[in-house]
Amino acid sequence: MAGRSRRHGDQLVKDIRDQAQSPEEFEARLRAIGAARYHDRHPFHARLHGGDCTPDEVRAWVINRWMYQSRIPMKDAAFMSRVTDPDLRRAWRKRIEDHDGGPTEGGGIRRWLALARAVGLDPDYVASGVGIMPATRFAVDAYVRFVRDMPLLDAVAASLTELFAPRIHAQRIEGLLQHYDFADDSSLSYFKKRLTEAPEDVKFGLGYVLTHADTLEKQDAAAAALTFKTDVLWAQLDALWHGYVEGKIPPGAWKPGEGMAA
Numbered sequence: 001m002a003g004r005s006r007r008h009g010d011q012l013v014k015d016i017r018d019q020a021q022s023p024e025e026f027e028a029r030l031r032a033i034g035a036a037r038y039h040d041r042h043p044f045h046a047r048l049h050g051g052d053c054t055p056d057e058v059r060a061w062v063i064n065r066w067m068y069q070s071r072i073p074m075k076d077a078a079f080m081s082r083v084t085d086p087d088l089r090r091a092w093r094k095r096i097e098d099h100d101g102g103p104t105e106g107g108g109i110r111r112w113l114a115l116a117r118a119v120g121l122d123p124d125y126v127a128s129g130v131g132i133m134p135a136t137r138f139a140v141d142a143y144v145r146f147v148r149d150m151p152l153l154d155a156v157a158a159s160l161t162e163l164f165a166p167r168i169h170a171q172r173i174e175g176l177l178q179h180y181d182f183a184d185d186s187s188l189s190y191f192k193k194r195l196t197e198a199p200e201d202v203k204f205g206l207g208y209v210l211t212h213a214d215t216l217e218k219q220d221a222a223a224a225a226l227t228f229k230t231d232v233l234w235a236q237l238d239a240l241w242h243g244y245v246e247g248k249i250p251p252g253a254w255k256p257g258e259g260m261a262a
Contacts, residue, residue, distance in 0.1 A: 019216040026219050027210060030157075030226055034164040037230040040171065042237040044245070049171050051179025055119070056256040058180070060244040062116050063254050064136045064236060066126050069112045071140050073099045078148040079155050091204050098197050108197075111190035118187035122261045131254030135239035143232045150225065157209050157222035158229040165198045 021029060039045065047053050048061065073096045080096075083089045101107025106114075113123040125131070147155040169191040176183040185192070213219045243249045 020214060020219055021216070023210045026213060027206070029219070029223060030160060030206075030209075031163065033223060033226050033230065034161065037227065037234070038161065038164040038168070039230065039233040039237055040164065040168040042234060042241075044237040044241050045168070045171075047245070049175030049179075051175065057240075057244045058182075059119050059121055059256070060254060061240055062112075062119055062121060063126055063131055063259070064133055064240060066112060066116070067129065067132045067136050067140045068143075068233075068236065069099070069109060070127070070129070071144050072108070075144045075147040078144060079152070082148075082152065088208075095201060098193075108190055108193065111193060115187050115190060117261055118182040118184075120182075120261055122259050125259030131252075131259060133239050133243055133253040134250055136236050139232050139235040139239075143229065146225070146228060151221070153209065153212050153218060154221055154225040156205050157213070157225040159205050160202065160209065160226050161229050161233060162198045162202045162205065166195055169194050169198070 020026070044061075048058070053061070076092060076095045076099075080089050080092055083092065097107065099108040101110055113127060116123050116126040143158070146158060150158075173188055173191050176188060209222050213222045243253060249255060
């Protein structure tokens with residue numbers, strides 16, 4: 001009787017797993033989410049990369065994107081605090097080091113502040129977070145909470161917007177160099193560095209998701225997590241467009257002329 005019950009349980013597990021997409025099918029599903037929803041399709045990026053942003057629109061983008069950049073190592077630390085597998089912690093730790101850097105050398109955060117100075121902003125003002133739009137703050141905080149609270153698989157899947165990041169970084173480097181006087185190797189060092197960092201992160205993150213999303217239910221959850229992350233990125237650009245392209249700056253947000261470098 002016990003053997004029959006065990007065989008029935010094994011068959012049930014097999015049936016559930018058989019419903020799942022193959023790794024190749026599931027990867028194609030994830031990539032399709034990016035093709036349809038990644039923020040490289042947002043009109044603000046077309047405006048930015050095409051040279052149509054005013055200097056103040058560029059500054060508003062740098063200030064508000066800082067909120068996201070500064071929270072990346074925080075969300076990764078929140079993720080690692082829940083990980084009991086030392087191998088996973090060791091692999092994930094690189095992401096914090098990439099953004100925070102060491103005591104003397106700059107990481108992604110310092111490279112972003114170099115961009116802030118290049119566009120005429122006081123880096124200390126940008127780093128203070130003063131002037132961040134409410135919608136930006138809500139979107140980024142929602143992402144940090146997601147990574148902190150959701151299952152580890154969902155948290156890793158949300159990071160897979162990095163699958164599509166090298167393309168937008170390459171477009172950004174080309175567009176900014178072509179159209180804006182502030183753009184040079186120093187000011188664009190954040191994006192140049194991510195061309196090599198992001199593919200390394202993706203290789204690990206995608207492998208983890210394809211391995212651990214071994215049922216249709218888990219695959220659906222991982223796909224939903226990636227969709228959520230694309231919404232987080234898209235919402236930030238919607239707010240920028242409304243506030244600085246349409247000129248409807250919300251209360252408390254940065255106003256042109258504030259926080260300029262001396």
